[in-house]
Amino acid sequence: MSGLVEATRDAYGRALVQLGAEREDVVVLDADLSGSTRTAKFAEKYPDRFFNAGVAEQNLMNMAAGLALAGKIPFASTFAVFATGRAWEQIRNTIAYPRLPVKIVATHAGLTVGEDGASHQALEDIALMRAIPGMTVIVPADGDEAEAAIRSAVEIDGPVYVRLGRSKTQPITGGGFQRGRGTTLSNGEDVAIVACGIMVSAALEAADYLRERGASCRVINMSTIKPLDEDLLVRAARGCGAVVTAEEHNVIGGLGGAVAELLSAVHPVPVVRVGVDDVFGQSGDPEGLLQYYGLKYTDLASACWRAMEMKG
Amino acid sequence: MEALAQAGSGHPGGSLSSADIVATLFFDVLELDANDPQWKDRDRFVLAKGHAAPILYAALASRGFFPREELSTLRKLGSRLQGHPDMLKTPGVEASTGSLGQGLSIAVGLALGARMDDAEWGVYALLGDGELQEGQVWEAAMAAAHYRLSNLVAIVDNNGLQIDGPIVEVMSPEPLADKWRAFGWSVFEVDGHDIEQLHATLVEAQKAEGPAVIIARTVKGRGVGFMEGECSWHGTAPSEDQCRLAVEELRGGLL
Numbered sequence: 286m287s288g289l290v291e292a293t294r295d296a297y298g299r300a301l302v303q304l305g306a307e308r309e310d311v312v313v314l315d316a317d318l319s320g321s322t323r324t325a326k327f328a329e330k331y332p333d334r335f336f337n338a339g340v341a342e343q344n345l346m347n348m349a350a351g352l353a354l355a356g357k358i359p360f361a362s363t364f365a366v367f368a369t370g371r372a373w374e375q376i377r378n379t380i381a382y383p384r385l386p387v388k389i390v391a392t393h394a395g396l397t398v399g400e401d402g403a404s405h406q407a408l409e410d411i412a413l414m415r416a417i418p419g420m421t422v423i424v425p426a427d428g429d430e431a432e433a434a435i436r437s438a439v440e441i442d443g444p445v446y447v448r449l450g451r452s453k454t455q456p457i458t459g460g461g462f463q464r465g466r467g468t469t470l471s472n473g474e475d476v477a478i479v480a481c482g483i484m485v486s487a488a489l490e491a492a493d494y495l496r497e498r499g500a501s502c503r504v505i506n507m508s509t510i511k512p513l514d515e516d517l518l519v520r521a522a523r524g525c526g527a528v529v530t531a532e533e534h535n536v537i538g539g540l541g542g543a544v545a546e547l548l549s550a551v552h553p554v555p556v557v558r559v560g561v562d563d564v565f566g567q568s569g570d571p572e573g574l575l576q577y578y579g580l581k582y583t584d585l586a587s588a589c590w591r592a593m594e595m596k597g
Numbered sequence: 598m599e600a601l602a603q604a605g606s607g608h609p610g611g612s613l614s615s616a617d618i619v620a621t622l623f624f625d626v627l628e629l630d631a632n633d634p635q636w637k638d639r640d641r642f643v644l645a646k647g648h649a650a651p652i653l654y655a656a657l658a659s660r661g662f663f664p665r666e667e668l669s670t671l672r673k674l675g676s677r678l679q680g681h682p683d684m685l686k687t688p689g690v691e692a693s694t695g696s697l698g699q700g701l702s703i704a705v706g707l708a709l710g711a712r713m714d715d716a717e718w719g720v721y722a723l724l725g726d727g728e729l730q731e732g733q734v735w736e737a738a739m740a741a742a743h744y745r746l747s748n749l750v751a752i753v754d755n756n757g758l759q760i761d762g763p764i765v766e767v768m769s770p771e772p773l774a775d776k777w778r779a780f781g782w783s784v785f786e787v788d789g790h791d792i793e794q795l796h797a798t799l800v801e802a803q804k805a806e807g808p809a810v811i812i813a814r815t816v817k818g819r820g821v822g823f824m825e826g827e828c829s830w831h832g833t834a835p836s837e838d839q840c841r842l843a844v845e846e847l848r849g850g851l852l
Contacts, residue, residue, distance in 0.1 A: 351706015
């Protein structure tokens, strides 16, 4: 793939340093992965506002809660599988239930972790976070959007989960982020692809591919998965009559689940969910993994044909 | 006790074992303002053993955070007094707790925040001894010593019992004092029902370099003969008759 610039985690590291300069109340916590999560840049610049919990994710989340109680805006980072899995109940009971403004920014989400394999490839984190009342769930598509989302997270009153990746992304959003607002990146009337994260660029490729073959495809970047942009989705369902969702996540409980839940209740149309089909990942290079698990633009295009066929 | 009986469920045993500790904290140690529960310079108290919520509510009501009559709404639908502490509902509750093992981590975060701001207030956390079986407690213990948090005092309500039996039979956390010492804490051991000793030790613990823990030897169900030392009273509310007996005995103990 050409035009790859930076990973969303790189943008996170950059945004944190800016926020550190702007706001005294921003503190950052990590669990021995600060180089990988890119919080190390903040740590270097603001050592008095950085806390390394060591390899102890449960304590990481609850120390963040304590710092929030002391009036700080904590960012707590580690890999997505540990943040949302190992410390789920800490997040549920001690961050979300008291509505504390802890920003959980997890990196290395999805298959594109690559060679580390299934133990480190979080494919359930969106589902886990989305099921918690009051949690904002954000999946930026590129570095510019990640930076804007991080800056926006500081202003959000309450807990936020931001899902970031390890691999470089194509700049496609042009930046900007508004909580709860999806953006239409490409117009079309036959089918709509609703995507998040790295799958947004795949969706754009799929739209080009379909256009060459006579189908017009709308592409929506749904970077906030909770709260979902219901208006935009219903408009897409009305306008296109068929929806395909695309995410680097289990097809259960993530973006596809959220979209299907909404549309089945409000404006039923065929919804085909593209994601990892309820299996664990494995070691491999990111591109090879995306291909193996059916997350390439060609897979999206096939799903679009299926969805269009199902229209009445 | 009456609130528990009216609720028909709850945790009398661990509330009574903590009663003298909580009373000492709330009447002799913690600087609080019932008229301004969010007063920024107040001391912070985290009830890590959140199931002892009734004793915390009793203390808060006695200090005027809410009317004493409200205690009878404990655990009822719509009440501000949840089965386990909810900081968004109850004035004076600093942290929502109830899931064991998390309170000390919260206290560590609070203490770090206080130190960043050069704040004078102290942080106190009350833990159960069964709670020490949670691995996260030791993650937090490690962190508190690592950060040399002199503004943090933990108290362990060492009543020796948990739901399924004596802690040493279920999963022994002993030797308690040695463990805390090995984790880098100053350790104090007291009779958790001796208010003067508790007070003196709390004052002493505040002065310790780094974090301090007070292991308070207590009796579960303290003050109520038929509850004392019985693990069955961990999570069972008294009937009306049992409540009457218990209250009579507790009142008698105050004479």
